[in-house]
Amino acid sequence: MVMTKNLADHFEMTEIKMFESRLNAIKEIQNNAMGVEIGQFYGAYAFSIKNIPGPSYNVVKGDSFSSENTIDKILSFYRAREIPARFDLAPQYANATSLQQLHNxxxxxxxxxxxxxxxxNEEMVGKTKDSFIKIRQIDEAEFDRYGNIYVEVFLIPYFRRKIMFKKFMSFTIFTCCLFLFGCTDTDSNQKNEFVTNQKKVEIFNDEHLVIEENIEEKxxxxxxxxxxxxxxxxxxxxVIIDGEEAIYYKIPTTTEYFDFNYKIDTMKKNKEDKPTRNFRIFVYENKEFVDFWVNNKSRKYYDVKIPNNSSVNIPISVKMDLQKDYSDILVVLIDLNIKNNIHELMNASKILVSRKDIxxxxxxxxxxxxxxxxxxLRSEKNNSDEMRGVNLLNKNVNNVDHISEAKFIxxxxVPAEVIQEVMVFDIDGEIHPFSGGQLEAITLKRKVNEDIIIPYNKNKTDKRLFxxxxNNPNQLAFKHLNDLKDHKVEQYQNYSDIFEIGN
Structure with a gap:
């Protein structure tokens, strides 16, 4: 049987009609409680279910290239629903022009x-075999079993399960079979919540991805x-600055998710070191901790256990503001087993992302x-060599060791004039406001040879505080690169510091 364009178009339309029928059935449940919408853009069909935000149902089928600006209209359709678009591109629509449009x-x-x-053929028609498959409507006592199968197959978050059970009570086991077949006739990655960063977290036992063999010599x-x-x-x-490279990432203007790989490399230095290390990862962007995606799930933070003297690669996806041309993403790493004293500096990894040229x-x-x-705020002149640190002060502005005694931080x-975002947070990622109650980072202009004293009333908590x-948030990080390149400033300041201030 030779594949022709007409036959391929027939198969594509058959799949579209099946998909359309399935979503229309869901739409009829409880006055469209699941939020089903189907948009037709010339020869393309955009399917969407608001309460199932993964790619299984939020997908574009058909000819997306039959008219000018069709792709932009489809992307606007999904953007308005805050759901990433995925195009199922049949071979008859794939050519240099269409693929370039998608890339752009x-x-x-x-x-x-x-x-x-x-x-x-004639031998196959009319013949049946005994089958153990039976199709019948399920009763209420069996629905938990059906619901568990459904949410596991589609990786639906736990908090949605009761909603799903309620919304789909009127579905039959036949519908369940259709859903399962609709999932398994694609690649296993079809089950991902988003099409971005489909790689899984990977541990590399007894391998170093970051630390070089001769690191001690260096x-x-x-x-x-x-x-x-x-x-x-x-x-x-x-950006080349005095022969050194400064890296940033330029993404397309329509890209909603930025994907990157974050690597942690541990080294066993002593026989007494624990066999495993436990870390917690946060992602900071635009003055707050943001949700991010790891292993197909949205996270407020991600905990990872690594064998000592080993490495881990963690693929991360972060949703980006389409209206922002310049962003900085901080990956904050906290050791869950080891507490740090207030004078131990912990760095956050700062990733610069732009939609424009610098x-x-x-x-x-x-x-x-x-x-x-x-x-x-108070400011004090400081002519010492003490830089990049914090101190806790009591009401008399004297140094104290514990945050419970502190009235000021x-x-x-700083070694050079800089704009700085400052935020206190706990081990669970909750923000603890400075006096005044602002539940996000504060933004300060810092001057050379000047300490800043901030009023702080500690909330009642036993959690670890940081x-x-x-430095140089958002577009200022990119401006700083330009200033370095043009020798308007001398010292690199695009870094971020973290200190543990107690519990």
Missing amino acids: AGLYQSDFHATLYCEL IGFKPDKAMAFDAKDSYEQN KNNIKDYTKKDLDNDNLK KLNQ ILMN
């Missing part, structure tokens, strides 16, 4: 879907851990962007 829209190939067919000591990150090669850009006309922050005048001087200081 920020899309890329991520999965394969196969339609199997055969020609019926830096004079063995680090207990090291971190690194990388993203799609085609996104990577660099230009010399990037806007600076204005006074209205700063919180210096909104808080009762002092930020030590303070984060992010």
Whole structure:
């Protein structure tokens, strides 16, 4: 049986009609409680179910290239529903022009879907075999079993399970079979909640992805851990500053999710070291911790256990603001087993992401962007060599050792004038406001040879507390690269510091 374009179009339309019928059946349940919508854009069909936000039902089928601007209209359809778009591209629609259009829209190939067919012959028609498959309507006592099968197959988050059980009570076991077959006739990655970053977390036992073999010779000591990150090669850009490369990532203007790999490398330095290390990862962006995706699930934070003297690669997806041209993403790593004293510096990994080329006309922050005048801050001259640190102060502005005694937090001087975001948070990622109650990072203008003292009333908590200081947030990080390149400034300041301040 020879495949022709007419036959391929017939198969594609058959699948579209089956899919349309399935979603219309869901739409009829309880006045469309699941939020089903079907949009037709010339020869393309955009299917969407608001309460099942994964790609299994939120998918584009048909000819997306039959009219100009069809792809942009489809992307707007899904963007309005805050659901990523996925295009199922049949072979008859794939050519250099169509693939370039998808690439220009920020899309890329991520999965394969196969339609199997055969020609019926006379011997096959009318013949049946005994089957153990029976089709009948389930009763209420069996529904938990059906519900568990359904949510496991589609990786539906636990908090949605009761909703799903309620919404689908009127479905028959026949419908369940259709759903299962609809999932399994595609690649296993079809089950992912989003088409971005479908790789899984991977442990590399007794391997070092970041720490070099001769690291002790290079830096004079063995680090207990090291971190690194990388993203799609085609996104990577660099700025040459005095012969050194500074990396940032430029993503297409329509890309909603930024994917990157975060690597943690541990080294066993002593026989007494524990056999495993436990870490917690947060992602910080735009003055707060944001949800991110690991292993097909949305996370507020992600806990990972690593054998000592080994590495882990963690693929992460972060939703990006389509209206922001310049962003900085911080990956914050906390050791769950080891507490740090207040003078031990912990760095966050800072990833710069832009939608535009770096230009010399990037806007600076204005006074209205700063919180210096909104808080009762004190400043003190500091001519010592003490930099990049914090101290806890009591009501008499004397140093204390424990956060429970502190009425102020002092930020030590910076080596160069900089804009800095500052935030106190606990081990669960909850933000603890400074006096004034602002539940996000505050933004301060920092001057050389000047400490800043911030009023702080500790909330009642036994959790571990940390303070984060992010230099040059958002577009300022890119402006700083330009200033370095043009020798307007001398010292690199695009770093972020974290200190543990107690519990």
